Amino acid sequence: MIHVEQLSKSFDDLRRGSIVALDSVSFDVEAGEIFGLLGPNGAGKTTCLRMLSTVLQPTGGVATVAGYDVMTQPQDVRTHIGFMSCNTGIYDRMTAWEMVEYFGRLYDIEENELQERLDRIFTTLQMNDIRDMLGSKMSTGMKQKVSIARTIIHDPPVLIFDEPTSGLDVLVARAVLKTIEALREEGKCIIFSTHIMREVEKLCDRVAVIYKGKILAIGSIPELEEQYHESDMEELFFNLIQEHEDQLAMKAP
């Protein structure tokens, strides 16, 4: 469903010169799977997800999403994905229902089908009590639910979540994670970025540890624990980063 091969992205930064935000990254994600990108700030997670959602153009490598090439078929990619980040916007002057309906209409969903989907999503995400609430009156958690609803209204096979729980309290974060789990049960292909170890342990079928634009390790958690002889995910993560830093230091002139 998602195929990424040697994907790279450099930015020309006025102050810092050329920045390699992502460096020859490769992975695949299947339907019915949650794949985590785990890395600290600045690791390249957002850059990777933005390229998969066609917001940014790669400077090297290839990526296909639902069979469509992000470079040559961006429009097809866009109709087959739902993208949500922690700052996906909510309109103050629209109700929850109007907002999700509005996004459904942007995708040209037939009217009867749209109303059925709205009913289903509002029930599944337990949003019926905020149906008529304006964006300006919503709590952060309510806004996050509306963001998820608008991300899935066109029933895309691929879902891309960029740090979806960032800034949320534990209760709302838990509800968001439960929703993502339920979407996996529906057979969605899900890629999810985070810097929170526990989220990966709870949710992800496989994970890529990403640091300074490179994938340092990739696999299921049991696979990684076995490969690196470390059962504590946090220790494993720090060890991988330390090892990478040591290698960089050895290469430095």
Ligand SMILES: Nc1ncnc2c1ncn2[C@@H]1O[C@H](COP(=O)(O)OP(=O)(O)OP(=O)(O)O)[C@@H](O)[C@H]1O
């Ligand atoms: N538009 C840009 N211009 C220049 N540099 C950029 C740009 N976007 C990202 N970068 C740089 O690329 C690197 C990777 O950033 P990215 O936002 O992908 O990391 P991240 O893993 O998502 O981190 P965070 O959790 O902080 O969002 C960083 O060094 C960042 O400063």
